[in-house]
């Protein structure tokens with residue numbers, strides 16, 4: 642099945658590049674990344690791949706230019722594409738860390754709640 646998809650999409654072939662599937666997945670996630678719609682797991686994979694892959698960094702720059710730059714060119718605004726993209730990537734990294742901390746806290750809170758409920762139930766049966 643992977644071969645069929647590669648042949649159809651034609652951009653990267655699995656034979657040339659063992660990471661072809663990761664590049665494809667990265668490319669597919671770019672729009673969601675730019676709109677901050679990736680879930681934590683996808684965002685983490687996205688940022689990890691971005692850090693290691695110059696090819697996908699270029700692809701992200703191009704799509705960022707279209708997404709962010711073209712509308713601004715129409716208004717005549719000047720901007721530094723690489724700098725702003727770098728800032729956005731850093732922001733997403735910080736958001737990911739914040740969200741991961743939050744979900745860990747939520748998990749801990751849930752655990753405490755369950756334990757408290759269990760303790761209440763045990764006390765209830767012991768003393769009543």
Ligand SMILES: [Zn+2]
Pocket residue numbers: 660663664667690694696697
């Ligand atoms: Zn890549």
